[in-house]
Amino acid sequence: MTRKLPPRRLLAVAAALALIGHQAKAETAQPGRTTTEDTDTACPLGTFHCPPKPPSYAMCRPNAMLDFYDPTLSRDPSLRETSPTSVLAQHVDSSDQAVYHLSGDVKLDRADQKLQADSLDYNNVSTDYDARGNVRYQEAGQLLSASHMQGNTNASHGIAHDVSYQMLDARGNGVAEQGQMFDAQRTRYTRATYSTCDVGHHVWEFRAKSIAIDKTTGVGVARNATMRLGKVPFLYLPYISFPVNDQRKSGFLYPVFGKSSRGGFELSTPYYLNLAPNYDATLDPRIYTARGPMLGGEFRYLFPRTRGQFNVQYVPDDRGERVGLEDTKDTERYLVNFSNVTRLWGSWNLISSINRASDSGYYYDYGEDLATTGAVVRTLSSNVAVRGAGKWWSAAVGATVYQNVNPFVTDASLQYRQLPYATFSMDVPLTPWLEFGMDTQAVAFRKPGYIEGEREDLYPYLAAYFGTPAWFVRPKVAYRYTAYQLDGDFQKYGGSRGALLGAGGISQFTEQSPTRALPIVSVDSGLVFDRSTSLFGSSYTQTLEPRLYYLYVPYRNQNNLPVFDTRLMSFDYWQLFSPNQFSGADRQMDANNLTAALTSRLLDENGVERMSVSLGQIHYFSPQRVVGNDWVHSAYVAQFGLQLSDRWRLNSSYQWSPNTRMTEMGSFELQRRVGDDGILNVSYHYRRNLLEQYGVSGVYPLSDRWRVVGAVAWSVPDGHSVEAAAGVQYDSCCVALRLVERNYVKQSGYGHPAGSGNQRDNAIMFEIVFKGLGSSGHQIDSLLQRDILGYQ
Template structure:
């Protein structure tokens, strides 16, 4: 027998009785419990240095792990509930009482995406009381619910369900409860309840709580007397904890981090998050290190109109360990402060500031995370006001540095810039002609070294002629650099350090340098259709000529504030200066000839790129101190035959030394959808030679191995670089339907970490070890994600 009830009633409350219930957007696709993302669609392109994290993979879950009454034909559109009629079928309907309906025998009620089934159902249309008994089953777009008994009042949004089984179709949460109570439209309470994101009936982990309360208005759940279990074994007891039921932030404990390092020993971190307001929050992170004692860390973030920033503080009341560096820190209090702010001032202008400070140079060495952080040689602090317009940019500020290398003195720090001013502009004059200027004014400070101020003015005029087949780009510039050195400049040696001898190169207090810089860049681009191994390509041939003229100026009396000679590579063939900074400008009367060819497939993807070039010196290079007729030949090759193989290499061969000056080689091979192998070689004559390998190797759908290894053979060098194995990392990952486990160990050399000569009295040759364990409960969180940064850094293409 079929009947129809008013659409505003009857099924309005059933959805709220699921443990973590909620509606889904209209037209939502099939539930997540029955599907999983295709890992192949998430693969990172070969050669990418930064790969986006993959979404949680539920491929190991059973494809039909749903409560047995799930009806896939039911509508997924929840937006029609308010207007859709409620259709009722039952074997028997008694409506002798005009306001009370008694239904029995395979009762089925449907409205839009909602469906309720029971053996019997009583419904009072006047009071809106309802009572469903016997094999009660409820389904909607976002969840499933089964109970032995369901009763309540629709108008009061109140109800009770006994012997509950539930399943969330979008978030994968499922579990059971002895009883569920709907207190009102926003609040529910469950007794003797469980929760897990594992397959129904196959819980690898779950929470069991004496009571769980849900407040939809605040998005907060509260569990009391709760135990987390792995299998049947309880391993974590929480008398009281809160958790989010939606995407809103809330206060509560974050998941702990466990690890071990050579310098700090076993460590545990138990952070607590404070959701203070919608626009600011904080995190307190008490930690304990077995070799060093307790540490309290804190983070505060704020976002106000026009401004945002972050403050991080770490404090050690009493360090019980020892440091390998120059300073003795045993028994002392130690700390770290990091602060950053960005504030909009007025139209087009902003303030940016950073303040970084540690109690001593060994702090980051002793307390830094050896799994996820790169070495930090110094901390930079600064403040600047910057702005810009359509054709110009300007900034004014100051920068200081603090030494964080425990094996080096403050003499290793860069010069402080107190203050600096920068201005640059580029103004188009016509469609093909533009003019511009780059300027800077800086005061450089460094105790024990020559100090002073420098102004650098660099105006230019450039043009750009060409089409898709050719280009000609002339450029005329003038560079004027002026110094004002502090008194006593005669007492500093060539390195800029105080010597007190008469060998100082600084013969003027206000030296200057002025010279023109003229360049002409030109090239042609040819293309043709070709075929290789049965595949059609477009091949290009791109010859390029570059001429550079810079007259010689004697710069021996100029200090070196922020300038270094850069490593020579392919792009230096077309550079106006091989020095960074403004203290040195190379002279040049050079012609660069280069040739590039590419292979593009029918989709426009570059499958091959090969280039070779050399600089021919028409006159002797006096600033660089060479009398060669030509630079090293520089070649580079990038080859990606398909989406699984990639090779890249570069090579420099000098006709002057008749030797290879530098070489790199990299091979990348993707293994299925979850694995990758990298092989690399780096060489620079007299300075560096290193072999490295890294891989993520899938043993099965559930197991993956990952590792990285770097090896340096002995070579003649001016630096005491490490020999043998420099860095080794090995780890294993187990992935299942609802949990992922990772264990990683790392062994590395301190001296490689800092790259400095050994200092007497320091232990720079000691090897360090670090071990980290991470467990990810899918759909719930992880222990802190400390392993991913290491794997991303050491394994190219890791996801």
């Protein structure tokens, strides 16, 4: 029979809600349903920084829920207050008007809620209830089964025995001998388990004597807990707290295990401190078997006008071999990183970035294992600046210093310190087609043992734009004025044109206040033609874009100007249209040049560029005296890109010089997607007299659970790899394993004693990810994202 009961006669509904709604929130949606993570497309080809994928539960059993789950039940809890309650039972006894006795396959339905039991008693006056025999409950977010459940709906307390639970909005599930509800927010489980694995197939789980849940604070506490892999306990914790919602929570993070040749085996056991809503900290005690203990720490803060982060690593007594410190007894070492942004007034901010190591060998011994991004660190920079910006201007005043952290070279390799510097830039539209701009800089350069002084660089300009979508003309007139004030002992230093270019003679500086002033005139122009075409059965728009760029800069003798921060840049395609081939203001090239370039593109029906090819060359009407060549033409520069589908992509560039009749530069990059979760990259990079390097990297799925990863960068002149990494990854419903080994160059051979060569090292790291609980740090991912283009 079916009867309508008032909303308060839901029997055990309140108890079921409190007993289940407590588990730690995992990162997926209802099991058995398609989640966002499973339907996201792969990272687009060519993307340098692919976002990490959230934990995938695609390999979990789609029916891994308690067997009474009803997929047709409503998923909207807001319908409860307005929905009637439907009760179905084989027998109903209401002879006592205060107590209802229901038996025989009892079923109650209301909106998203469903309760089933063999028998159920309900007191209409006291709101006590007693459900017995095969008790099953479902609502929008969870499932619960028990042998016996009793309590009081008004007081929101109750006790359930022989509990099994399954969360639907998260993957948490487990069993408990008893569940006790104190009120609607506080629950305690006795002899309970928790896991995000399939129901009845726990690869890992927590087992605890008791688990207490407080939903108001978002904290769960487990006492006398063990974590198990299968049936094997591997971690005992007499007390552990964990978050049960999105709130941050103090507690241990998962440990990191690794090994490197400099540090030996490494164990890190970080502890997170949730100190306040706007600041927190992490303590990271570590032990290196070859070096001893280290204490690391991180402090983050966020206030209305300031935010920042402070990181420190402190080694009280380094027992390992110390490069560059062989003659000292100081075994205390440290690394400090501090960054901060403070709003001062209006758009002005104080920006700080302080990085300091105890000695030049710190990164060599501690900082370049598998746990870092993999880049060789040779210099630490520290900067403090006040910066502001408006609609048409930006400005900064600050200072920058550098520290050498390559123990195999002297401090002579460091850049000049800028103590202080000031910059100002503006770009003001005068009319719809004309703008006035200016870039200015004033810097005081300091470097012991080298010429020092101040430099001012003023760069005002007028730029116009004329054109339509089919053509454009962009004339620009600029004036560059650079002035120096050298320190009093400037005459004892030599000025060298060869310091920049590797040629020329050395002369003494003869002026304490040398200057350079010259105009810079350019005209950039182009046309755009397009037509419809087809290729391989698809329709495209093809463009043809000729472009001419004229540049005039008169020659100025600059041999008597010091070189503080300027280098001759490598010649690339964009320099066909650049007013200067030097970085920094110490040198301005002379020019009487005309660049001719041609570009053609294929655009699909959605406007996406599927192919592009460009070819260009500079014609020199007069010799380049500052750069130091008398060529009539530059190298031919060509670029080619092709991506006709989302499965593969090709990029290449090439430079051939008619002056040397040799290839100056060449690069080739091919990226191919393998299946839905694999990627393959093949590359070749060549620059004459500088490098020749092959690279292969990829992720290859062997099956749904296994995939191999690897990356090799091979230097042809050196005859060995610059870096090689290989590993294997295993993925399952609730556990992922990663193992990677890396062999790499720690420091370059530049500046080493004869025969020392490149300094190499090996590192290995193992990472285990318990889905829904976090992992040991995702440090392997950061390395593979750098080495494997398209890795996720």
